[in-house]
Amino acid sequence: MALKTKTSTRIGVTILGWGIALWLFFPIFWMILTSFKSEVQAISTPPKLFFMPTLSSYAEVFERANYWHFALNTVIVSVGATAIAIALAVPAAYSMAFMPSKRTRGTLLWMLSTRMLPPVGVLVPIYILARNTHLLDTCTGLAIVDMLTNLPIIVWMLYTFFREVPAPILEAGRMDGATRWQEMTLVLLPLALPGIASTALLSLILCWNEAFWSLNLTSSHAAPLTAFIASFSSPEGLFFGKLSAASTLAVAPILVFGWISQKQLVRGLTFGAVK
Amino acid sequence: MQAVLEHSPPAGATVRTTKRTGFLLLSPSALILLVWSIVPLVMTLWYSLQNYNLVDPTLHGFAGIDNYWYLLTDPDFLHALLNTLVLVAGVLLISIGGGTLLAVLYDQEFFGRGIARIMVISPFFIMPTVSALLWKNLMLHPIYGVYSAMMRAVGLTPIDWLARFPLMTVMMIVAWEWLPFAVLILLTAVQSLDGEQREAARMDGAGPIARFRYIILPHLGRAISVVVMIETIYLLTIFAEISVTTAGGPGVASTNLAYLIYSRALLQFDVGGASAGGVVAIVIANIVAIFLVRAVARNLEA
Numbered sequence: 001m002a003l004k005t006k007t008s009t010r011i012g013v014t015i016l017g018w019g020i021a022l023w024l025f026f027p028i029f030w031m032i033l034t035s036f037k038s039e040v041q042a043i044s045t046p047p048k049l050f051f052m053p054t055l056s057s058y059a060e061v062f063e064r065a066n067y068w069h070f071a072l073n074t075v076i077v078s079v080g081a082t083a084i085a086i087a088l089a090v091p092a093a094y095s096m097a098f099m100p101s102k103r104t105r106g107t108l109l110w111m112l113s114t115r116m117l118p119p120v121g122v123l124v125p126i127y128i129l130a131r132n133t134h135l136l137d138t139c140t141g142l143a144i145v146d147m148l149t150n151l152p153i154i155v156w157m158l159y160t161f162f163r164e165v166p167a168p169i170l171e172a173g174r175m176d177g178a179t180r181w182q183e184m185t186l187v188l189l190p191l192a193l194p195g196i197a198s199t200a201l202l203s204l205i206l207c208w209n210e211a212f213w214s215l216n217l218t219s220s221h222a223a224p225l226t227a228f229i230a231s232f233s234s235p236e237g238l239f240f241g242k243l244s245a246a247s248t249l250a251v252a253p254i255l256v257f258g259w260i261s262q263k264q265l266v267r268g269l270t271f272g273a274v275k
Numbered sequence: 276m277q278a279v280l281e282h283s284p285p286a287g288a289t290v291r292t293t294k295r296t297g298f299l300l301l302s303p304s305a306l307i308l309l310v311w312s313i314v315p316l317v318m319t320l321w322y323s324l325q326n327y328n329l330v331d332p333t334l335h336g337f338a339g340i341d342n343y344w345y346l347l348t349d350p351d352f353l354h355a356l357l358n359t360l361v362l363v364a365g366v367l368l369i370s371i372g373g374g375t376l377l378a379v380l381y382d383q384e385f386f387g388r389g390i391a392r393i394m395v396i397s398p399f400f401i402m403p404t405v406s407a408l409l410w411k412n413l414m415l416h417p418i419y420g421v422y423s424a425m426m427r428a429v430g431l432t433p434i435d436w437l438a439r440f441p442l443m444t445v446m447m448i449v450a451w452e453w454l455p456f457a458v459l460i461l462l463t464a465v466q467s468l469d470g471e472q473r474e475a476a477r478m479d480g481a482g483p484i485a486r487f488r489y490i491i492l493p494h495l496g497r498a499i500s501v502v503v504m505i506e507t508i509y510l511l512t513i514f515a516e517i518s519v520t521t522a523g524g525p526g527v528a529s530t531n532l533a534y535l536i537y538s539r540a541l542l543q544f545d546v547g548g549a550s551a552g553g554v555v556a557i558v559i560a561n562i563v564a565i566f567l568v569r570a571v572a573r574n575l576e577a
Binding site for chain 1: 294301303304307308312314316319322377380381383385387388392393394395396398401402404405406409410412413419428454455459462463505512514519532533536540541546549550552557560563564567
C-alpha cells in the first residue's frame, strides 16, 4: 500500500475494520465482563457495562465443581494425544518426504481420507469398543481417539514442512556417515523444528476444544473442560455469572496461547498449501 | 510432484534398503490408521444389520435391511439429512464469502490493525460448548440477552431466536466459530500475493473491484480449497452446539445426522438403528470427500 490512499477511504477502512472486529469479539468480551459480575448484576436489564467487579462467581465455581480436575484431564488428553501423534507422524512424514515411492501420494491422500470418516458414523462401535476394553471414561481412551483423529492432518502438515528442507543437506549428513536415525534426529528435526512446533500447536488447540468424543466417551472421571462447560447448560443455565466465570476459566488458557502463537499457527496451517 | 523428483532415491543397490526403511518408518502410522479406519467401519456395518438394543437383550439376531428400511422411511431421518446439508453449505458460504471480504479488509493498513486482527480470529480458539452457551444465554436469551436488550432499546420486540429459528441460529453460532479460521487462512494467502503485481495493476488504472476480481480472487483458489476441506470435515459432525443449545429441537427442527445418531444410540440405546444411520453418514461423507480429495490432490501436485 505504498501509494497514497485517500483520507476518506483510510477512515472508512479503519471504522469498518474496528467495527467488525469489535462485533465478532463482543461475545468473548461480554463473557469475561459478566464473569466479574454478581448474579444480580449479570441479569440486570438493560445490561450494565459499568459495575463494581466481584470475584464471587469464580469463588462459587471453584467451590461447586472441581475445575482443576477437568482442567487437568484436558491438559493430559491434549498433551498426550499430541505427543503420541507427533512421535508417530515424524517418521512417516520423513519417509514420505525423503524416501518417496510410487505410492507416497496415494498413501497421503488415503490418510487424509480416513479423516473424512465422520465420527458419528463410528460412534457406536467406538463406544462399545471403549466400554469392552474399559477405556470408557478414561483419559487414555479419549487421548487415543483424539490422537487417531488428528494423526492424518499432522502427517500431512509435517510432510509439507519436511519437503521444504533441501534433500542435499540430509545427504551430506549421510555422506559423513550418519545413520538414518541420526539423520532424522540430528539434522532434520532441528531444521524443521518451527514446523513441528506449529503442527503441535494446532493439534493442542484441536484437542483442547474437541467436544464430540469428549461428550460421548467420558462422564465424570475423565471429563475434560468441554464436558465441564456442557454440564452448566441445563440446571445452571440461568446463572450467567457462574456460567461466564466457568467458561472464561475453560477458554482462557488456550485463548492466550492462541494469541501468542497465532503467527506460528498461520505458518503451520498454510505452509506449503497456501503461499 | 516436484518434490518427488528432487528427492528421488539414489540409484543402485541402496534402492531396496531405502524402500524398506521408508516402509518401516511409514508403517506405524499407516497401520494404526488402517485399523482405525477399517475395524469400526466393519463393526458399524455389522451392527447395522442386527437387531441390537442395549436395554432390550431379548431383541437380537439378524435384521437384514430392517434398520435401513426403518431409517430411510423415517421422516426424521430425511429432515436430519437436509439439516446437515444446510448447516454445512450455510457455514461454508458464510465463512468463505465473509472470510474473503474480511481478508481483503484486514490486509489494508489502518490504525490498530494488529489488535483488530487478533480480535477477529479469537472465536476460533473458543471451545464449541462455550460458544454455544455464550450465544444461547448471554447474547440471545429472549429476556436477559444483550441482543434482546438492544432490540428493546430500538423499540423492537426481542425474538427467542433458538425457538423461532433453531437451525439458522445454530448455523450462525457455528459460523461465528469458523469464519475466523477462514480469515486466518485467506488473509495469509492475500498477504503472500506479490505486492508489485498489485501495484502494477493499480498503475494500469485497475479499480479496487477489478483488482479483487482479476488479481486477488484467482490467487485465493488453493487457500479456499484448504478452508473448504478442513471445515467440511468438522461441519459434517456439528454436535456440541446442537446438544447444548436446542438438543435437536423443537421436534427435529435443528437435528442433524450427528445428533440423530447420537440420540438413537446413547439416548434410545438402539445400536442397530444408530449404526444404520452411521453407515449413511459415512456414505454421504465419502461422496463429499471424492470432490474434496480431488481438490486437495491438485494442491499437493502444485
